[in-house]
Structures are given as structure tokens and as C-alpha cells.
Amino acid sequence: MERCKKGETSAFSALYHLHSKEVYNTIYRLVPHTGEAEDLLQEVFVAAFQAIHRFENTGGFRAWIKRIAINHSISWIRKQKVRWVELEDKDSYLKEEESIDESEFVFKVAEVKKAIDQLPDSNRTIVQLYLFENIPQEEIAQILGISYNNVRIQYHRSKQKILKSLKEGGVA
Template sequence: MTEEAIITGCLQFDPISQRALYNKYSPKMLSVCYRFAHNRQDAEDMLQEGFIKVFTQISSFENKGVFEGWVRRIMVHTCINFLKKQKKFSDSVDLNQADQYIHVREEAIPGIMQAKQVVECIRLLPIGYKTVLNLFAIEGYSHKEIAEMLDIQESTSRSQFTRARTMLEGILIRKKIIENPAGDAAWALNFNT
């Protein structure tokens, strides 16, 4: 079934088309949700809520841009709303917690870095750090957009991202996913703020 046929069927609330859409996009969208979630159950709940929105809002897709991108945006916003509803984003973070990690200077991650390992390390970050890092570095939102989505100041988004990057670098070094050569040189994530 083509994507166009799936969309047309979903507009008519055809269960076969809805199942086809779910089967086509759920693996990718689950990985999006998993990056924001505290655990697999939360990720699955986010995914389910997201697909309900996709099915109920599909008539608003105007064939401008890629359909998968439209679905992804709905999933990201669903994840943010889920975290807000669960009050998980408002969990306090000890700002001194980042200091216990190794501070490193900006360089490049080795090309052999395993993406799955990085995602698992991102999941270890406090929810606020993880959310801002995902939105800025992976989803491509600006700090202004993130501030609006999360009801925070733009400067808070920037500082959360900087702290997330520092903490993530420390986690990656501790887990020996990236090297920490002796002295002041170390590999670092090259995300631009």
C-alpha cells in the first residue's frame, strides 16, 4: 500500500489503512519517544497517544513537506505534553551534579561511535537535560522554540543544553565510549549552542 493510499484510507477512518500507517512508522516513532521517556512503558504510552493524535489530526496534513516529518513533529509534541502532564519535566536537577563529571573541550566524536550507545547514555541524563538536548541537537528546534514548548526562558534552554552536553560527555568517557586521553585533551560532543 502506497503512502498516499494509506493517508487516503486514514482520512476515511479505514482500520486497515490505520494499521498500515502504524506498522510503517511505529518503529521509528518509538525510538523518538524512547529518547524522551524515562522508561519503555512511558515511551509506549507516548507512542500510543501520538498515534491517536496522528489519526485524529490527519486531515490537517496538507501534503506540504514529508509525511514522516509531520508524524515526527506530532510525536515530539506528544512527548513534551506527556512529560508536562506527568510533571516529569519539572523534576529538580542539582545544578552542581554536572560538576562531578569530567569537563572536556570541544573536538569531534570518533567516527566509530555507536549511535545506540549514545542514545542509551542520553537516557541517563536528568529529564530536563535530556529533553532540551533531544529537542535542540537531534530534533533541530531553536532555543527560542524550545523555551516556548517547555514554558521556560530561552536562557534556561541554553544552559540546560550546555549542562546536558557536559554531563553526556562525562558519561560517554566514563563508559569508555569515547576516549579521555591523559591530561587536558579529551573527545567531546561537537554540538553548537
């Protein structure tokens, strides 16, 4: 990091090669368009290297650059006019008959990925941030500018849609 702060290009290159695949995967989960994800990857590393002097090693470079990647991805999604709508509070509780027993399902990763990819962009974003980036729902609400309750409801509904799609074999 000190070499990067001094402007050594070989240090920048080493950091890029060390982290680019993981950062790309983070971006691609949120922006499932190869070309756009590749462009965002470059933008993320440019932004990180331009701000490297502000980097404090509190959480490590990996966490810092992944946060930049998530923020750039969310910005890209917003530019695509994806809107997160507030859902009515009446749906905030779960009825016993609405729950799905997940333990009876065994699926291949590709089937689950296809089921997630079929979700609307706003729902897919919440699922990706929560499940794969391990961001707490409260923080997702702040990032997306929506209520925590809305994130919770959308996540639950998305999970039900995914499980229903997998159970019915509706994944194309």
C-alpha cells in the same frame, strides 16, 4: 492519505506500520520508559487518525506525526512534574577554560546513550530534542515554555556533563 481521510482502516494500518518504529524511537528518546513509550505511541496514532482530516501535506505525514509524538511526550514529562528552571544569565557566556575539546573523544553509541540517560529529565529532554529531533533551540524554548537563553545554557551544561562523564569513564 486520501484513503485515511475516507476512513479506510487498511490505510491507517499501512501508515502505522510504515511510521510506528520511527515514532516510537522519537518518543522513547524523550520518555525512556518502555511501557509509557508504548502507550504514548498508541495515543499518538489515535490522535493523528482522529485529526487526519486536518492534515495538510505541507511537510509530509512523517513530520506531522513526529510533531504530535513530541508534543504528547512533552505533555507526559510535564505530568511527571519535571520543571525547567531559569538559569542565571551570568552563566550564559562560555569561558575558555570551561570548553572541552570534543575531537579527542571516540566513544561507542551505547556509552553516549548511557551518559545522556544519566542527565536529569529536563536536561535530557533538551538534548534529545536538539540533537536527535533537530528542533532549533528557539523552538524548544517555545515548546517547553522557557527562555531561549535557558535552553542554550542547559544544552551547553548537559553537553559538558556528557563529555566529562565519558572522559572520566563515569558511565556505569
